Amino acid sequence: MDNIGPLTSAARVAAGTHHDALEVTAEELAVAASSIYGGVHRCPCGGHYIRTQDGRIVCSVHGDANHPQQPVPDAPNGGSLEMLNSFSEIRVLLTFLEDGLHAVLEIDRQ
Numbered sequence: 001m002d003n004i005g006p007l008t009s010a011a012r013v014a015a016g017t018h019h020d021a022l023e024v025t026a027e028e029l030a031v032a033a034s035s036i037y038g039g040v041h042r043c044p045c046g047g048h049y050i051r052t053q054d055g056r057i058v059c060s061v062h063g064d065a066n067h068p069q070q071p072v073p074d075a076p077n078g079g080s081l082e083m084l085n086s087f088s089e090i091r092v093l094l095t096f097l098e099d100g101l102h103a104v105l106e107i108d109r110q
């Protein structure tokens, strides 16, 4: 969802070079976003960002802020959930000390 806002702005910039904003291709959107923000905007679950007819940017896996959706663990695009499900146990130990908070994270994989 954090990518939706920057990509929406990048789509407006990319649309400035076209007569019709709907002519912006996925490649042009990626180039515009990279030149403005640097790096590549990727969905952690392998979704694709799609520009709708009304100019919104939505993720094919997660939707957008108006229509959010979450993939089920066994969904083909549930990559991050597959990784999370590969853990058998996660332990977090937080200790408050004089010099700050110390955190120890232990992860056991299946």
Ligand SMILES: [Zn+2]
Binding pocket: 001, 043, 044, 045, 047, 048, 059, 060, 061, 062, 063
């Ligand atoms: Zn996504």
